Amino acid sequence: MSNHLLGIVGWSGSGKTTLLEYLIAALCSSGLKVNVVKHSHHDIILEPSHKDSARFRRAGANEVLLASPFRYAITSELREQNEPGLLELLPRLAPSDLILIEGYKWEAVAKIEIHRPGLGKPALYPDDPHIVAVASDILRPEGLRADLVWLDLNLPEQILAWIQSSLAKNLFLQDPKVGMDVRR
Numbered sequence: 001m002s003n004h005l006l007g008i009v010g011w012s013g014s015g016k017t018t019l020l021e022y023l024i025a026a027l028c029s030s031g032l033k034v035n036v037v038k039h040s041h042h043d044i045i046l047e048p049s050h051k052d053s054a055r056f057r058r059a060g061a062n063e064v065l066l067a068s069p070f071r072y073a074i075t076s077e078l079r080e081q082n083e084p085g086l087l088e089l090l091p092r093l094a095p096s097d098l099i100l101i102e103g104y105k106w107e108a109v110a111k112i113e114i115h116r117p118g119l120g121k122p123a124l125y126p127d128d129p130h131i132v133a134v135a136s137d138i139l140r141p142e143g144l145r146a147d148l149v150w151l152d153l154n155l156p157e158q159i160l161a162w163i164q165s166s167l168a169k170n171l172f173l174q175d176p177k178v179g180m181d182v183r184r
Contacts, residue, residue: 004167005090005174007101009131010114011121015153016102019114019135022156023163027098030164035096037089039103046073098167110172114153132171135159 010016020036027034046066047053053066053075063076074092078084086107093099101109105124113124115136125131125148133149140150151159166172 003174004098004170004172005101005109006098006163006172007104007107007109007111007130008114009103009105009111009124010116011119013119014114014116014121016114019153019156019159020100020102023100023160026157026160027163032098032167033094033096035093035099037086037093037099037101037104039086039101046075098172109174112151112159116153133159133162 008016008020024034024036049055049058053064056064057075057077061077063074065072065074086101086104086109090099101107105111105128108130111128111131112133112135113128113131115123115125115134115138117123117136117138123134125134125144131148133151135151135153137153144150149162151162153159
């Protein structure tokens with residue numbers, strides 16, 4: 001598992017997925033191993049209900065590992081259990097140089113907020129000290145805290161360069177024992 005974690009947060013429709021696709025491709029092509037955690041509020045369906053793996057889950061299997069020559073997936077049924085927290089799930093990932101996290105707005109990890117005021121949704125950065133950068137389609141407003149980085153959402157290469165520079169400086173380190181952001 002990597003101790004370099006970076007969350008990508010923002011409202012639905014802000015462009016998180018588009019930016020993440022660009023960042024993942026660019027970071028991987030530069031030689032980094034990148035894992036992604038995506039939080040969803042919806043049910044996760046990996047195979048149609050008539051397929052074997054779905055039938056095994058419905059029959060009561062706690063976990064089903066579905067393997068092919070192309071990929072594998074493990075589904076774990078929560079049944080009556082609470083959803084595990086991010087820090088409980090991270091150790092299940094293979095080692096990587098960086099874990100990008102879409103969602104989990106509430107977690108204490110370094111985050112970039114994708115902020116488009118045109119969506120009519122409030123910014124998250126004023127109330128979240130773990131948001132270390134904002135990628136937006138507007139200019140930086142006056143009076144923001146000095147350590148908040150402001151990036152141009154329309155220049156994804158600028159966002160990529162900032163992430164690469166921050167990785168080199170170990171700015172996205174996470175202490176797995178306490179789950180707290182240990183930016184340096």
